[in-house]
Amino acid sequence: MDIVGAFACSHAGLIVTRADLAPAESKASLFGAFRRMGDEVLRLKPDAVVMIGTDHGRIFDLTHVPQFTIGVNTVARSIGDAELPVEDVAIHDTFARSILNGLLEADVDLSYSEAMKIDHSFISPLTLAFGDVRPKIVPIVQNCNSPPLPTLRRSYAFGRALGDAIRGGPDGRVVVIGTGGLSHWVGSERFQKFMREPAGTRLARKPEYPLELTDTGYVNEKFDRDFMRMIAEGRAQEFVSGWTTDRLFEAAGNGGQEIRNWLTVAGAVQDAGAEMLGYGAVAEWLTGTAIARFDMRTAH
Numbered sequence: 001m002d003i004v005g006a007f008a009c010s011h012a013g014l015i016v017t018r019a020d021l022a023p024a025e026s027k028a029s030l031f032g033a034f035r036r037m038g039d040e041v042l043r044l045k046p047d048a049v050v051m052i053g054t055d056h057g058r059i060f061d062l063t064h065v066p067q068f069t070i071g072v073n074t075v076a077r078s079i080g081d082a083e084l085p086v087e088d089v090a091i092h093d094t095f096a097r098s099i100l101n102g103l104l105e106a107d108v109d110l111s112y113s114e115a116m117k118i119d120h121s122f123i124s125p126l127t128l129a130f131g132d133v134r135p136k137i138v139p140i141v142q143n144c145n146s147p148p149l150p151t152l153r154r155s156y157a158f159g160r161a162l163g164d165a166i167r168g169g170p171d172g173r174v175v176v177i178g179t180g181g182l183s184h185w186v187g188s189e190r191f192q193k194f195m196r197e198p199a200g201t202r203l204a205r206k207p208e209y210p211l212e213l214t215d216t217g218y219v220n221e222k223f224d225r226d227f228m229r230m231i232a233e234g235r236a237q238e239f240v241s242g243w244t245t246d247r248l249f250e251a252a253g254n255g256g257q258e259i260r261n262w263l264t265v266a267g268a269v270q271d272a273g274a275e276m277l278g279y280g281a282v283a284e285w286l287t288g289t290a291i292a293r294f295d296m297r298t299a300h
């Protein structure tokens with residue numbers, strides 16, 4: 001398969017369900033950027049979109065938390081979280097199987113599901129970018145929400161291996177999209193602190209720590225702009241070597257851990273530079289919202 005395009009974007013369900021609470025100018029420019037991403041993807045005529053999203057603890061609820069999971073079989077079903085509808089999204093099963101086998105052959109212990117469930121990290125960008133015209137996807141879920149998380153180094157290296165597995169597969173055209181971030185803090189401080197308690201201590205107490213969303217949220221625009229600049233300049237490896245998970249918690253919040261999915265795409269496209277199609281620090285959506293297109297000609 002050839003990677004004919006690559007993008008990264010934010011994914012908050014609130015972008016859809018609280019669309020009209022954002023300042024009109026932000027909404028117009030960011031909805032336009034999502035739509036532009038969708039139009040550009042469709043113009044590339046991909047056979048499938050390899051989507052790297054995450055799970056927010058509703059699918060892998062601490063009973064079993066895989067770090068990387070791919071959906072094989074022919075359909076992924078959304079769980080209807082974040083007030084988005086339950087729906088089936090078609091999987092390109094041949095490509096999914098090929099990527100799974102390719103990564104295993106490369107000694108990457110990728111988990112897989114034959115009954116893949118996906119959450120708003122897939123459905124919100126699909127809705128915003130494509131409306132009802134959905135390309136087939138290959139869904140990959142990276143753990144960005146239930147610590148301990150993969151190291152940033154691993155998120156990037158997984159992308160490198162993913163890119164190799166895609167390119168080593170059967171003929172076809174693939175676009176890669178990573179979703180998540182940028183900076184945001186989700187849930188109360190009490191909830192955030194609880195989720196960082198050690199693995200093995202949380203499952204029984206989790207019902208005491210419900211996720212409650214506030215009306216507005218803090219966004220670290222400086223972090224977002226610095227991160228976007230490094231991605232734009234093809235410096236994902238430099239970012240990985242300068243940052244840790246703990247530092248990311250401080251600067252970009254628990255939601256900022258999702259920039260892993262941007263790093264994975266950067267790895268898959270061999271550090272191609274990128275152009276930002278849109279950015280807004282939207283307090284009403286609780287997140288720094290960004291959309292980026294990688295420039296495949298600058299892979300190195």
Ligand SMILES: [Fe+2]
Nearest residue numbers: 121180255258
């Ligand atoms: Fe998220």
